[in-house]
Amino acid sequence: MKFCSACGKPVNLRIPSGDDRDRHICDHCDTIHYQNPRIIAGCVPIYQGQVLLCKRAIEPRYGYWTLPAGFMENGETTVEGAIRECWEEAEAKMSQLELYTMVDIPHINQVYMFFLGELATPEFAAGAESLEVALFEEENIPWDEIAFPSVTTTLEHYFNDRKTGNYAVRTDTVHRKSTRAK
Amino acid sequence: MKFCSACGKPVNLRIPSGDDRDRHICDHCDTIHYQNPRIIAGCVPIYQGQVLLCKRAIEPRYGYWTLPAGFMENGETTVEGAIRECWEEAEAKMSQLELYTMVDIPHINQVYMFFLGELATPEFAAGAESLEVALFEEENIPWDEIAFPSVTTTLEHYFNDRKTGNYAVRTDTVHRKSTRAK
Numbered sequence: 344m345k346f347c348s349a350c351g352k353p354v355n356l357r358i359p360s361g362d363d364r365d366r367h368i369c370d371h372c373d374t375i376h377y378q379n380p381r382i383i384a385g386c387v388p389i390y391q392g393q394v395l396l397c398k399r400a401i402e403p404r405y406g407y408w409t410l411p412a413g414f415m416e417n418g419e420t421t422v423e424g425a426i427r428e429c430w431e432e433a434e435a436k437m438s439q440l441e442l443y444t445m446v447d448i449p450h451i452n453q454v455y456m457f458f459l460g461e462l463a464t465p466e467f468a469a470g471a472e473s474l475e476v477a478l479f480e481e482e483n484i485p486w487d488e489i490a491f492p493s494v495t496t497t498l499e500h501y502f503n504d505r506k507t508g509n510y511a512v513r514t515d516t517v518h519r520k521s522t523r524a525k
Numbered sequence: 526m527k528f529c530s531a532c533g534k535p536v537n538l539r540i541p542s543g544d545d546r547d548r549h550i551c552d553h554c555d556t557i558h559y560q561n562p563r564i565i566a567g568c569v570p571i572y573q574g575q576v577l578l579c580k581r582a583i584e585p586r587y588g589y590w591t592l593p594a595g596f597m598e599n600g601e602t603t604v605e606g607a608i609r610e611c612w613e614e615a616e617a618k619m620s621q622l623e624l625y626t627m628v629d630i631p632h633i634n635q636v637y638m639f640f641l642g643e644l645a646t647p648e649f650a651a652g653a654e655s656l657e658v659a660l661f662e663e664e665n666i667p668w669d670e671i672a673f674p675s676v677t678t679t680l681e682h683y684f685n686d687r688k689t690g691n692y693a694v695r696t697d698t699v700h701r702k703s704t705r706a707k
Binding site: 344345346347348349350351352353354361364367376377378379380381382414415416417418419420421422423441442445447449450452454456471511512514516 | 597
């Protein structure tokens with residue numbers, strides 16, 4: 344951020360009075376511009392014990408597999424964002440979703456929120472951001488080709504929890520030097 | 526947003542190619558400026574069955590009671606944000622926190638995340654944004670003077686869950702015309 348989005352004049356980076364960290368401040372119109380983490384809302388769509396994954400048609404991680412997920416938009420709830428992303432990326436209709444994992448990724452200012460739910464029917468197709476969409480049995484999950492650590496973590500939780508039937512909400516943090524699982 | 530924060534030229538509001546909603550677009554440097562919901566991270570600090578509340582010294586809702594909470598910052602995890610806010614507003618040190626409620630407030634583009642935990646000792650004091658900080662038994666909670674619906678909802682969940690000992694993560698949505706409880 345170099346310019347004030349309210350008045351167009353250059354901003355300065357310094358700690359405002361009463362604050363304790365650098366902010367972009369406009370000394371022309373006195374606006375303080377705060378920057379905060381963003382939420383990525385997604386789904387863990389299950390059909391008869393199989394998990395629906397999307398092969399990414401966009402960077403980053405083009406060609407790798409992911410759960411359907413994307414940036415939450417203003418004006419929607421987290422679960423509405425998850426449902427929207429599942430439709431956009433996998434053309435799959437989800438309902439009856441429950442919050443399942445929350446994954447903090449502080450070094451890139453992101454928080455993932457994945458919701459778990461059943462697909463009523465095995466109807467899906469590659470949306471604009473997907474090359475391919477498919478259902479995977481646990482033994483066929485392409486662990487070496489998963490796009491993001493937050494997805495790996497969420498899938499690991501799911502297959503572990505399936506053994507006990509206890510799908511309590513799981514919280515995790517992905518750190519900068521995290522190695523991708525498996 | 527009226528000006529591009531990257532180059533300072535005026536922005537235009539329209540739907541970018543391949544998108545489906547209005548964005549602030551800079552036609553000078555081709556930056557698309559996305560705006561996304563913000564996370565408010567907070568604590569439900571418990572000491573011997575009492576809940577720690579803060580009387581707000583700032584607007585909005587000056588003089589009303591709240592759980593310690595505030596905007597999550599870049600570079601921290603949600604639980605780190607909750608711990609920081611509890612220290613800033615109530616000078617209380619929390620650890621061993623567990624995610625407890627997530628409250629979507631889509632009309633103001635906010636998502637609250639409250640973490641439940643025990644205060645090790647009854648040490649607290651009013652921080653800069655609080656007039657007063659105090660522990661409340663359930664029968665003394667000032668229900669008519671709670672600052673925000675997300676706090677009311679979270680306190681109601683806590684007192685309900687306390688009867689069963691099941692503090693599963695709760696998700697809620699506060700809508701525009703929500704009336705404050707009680």
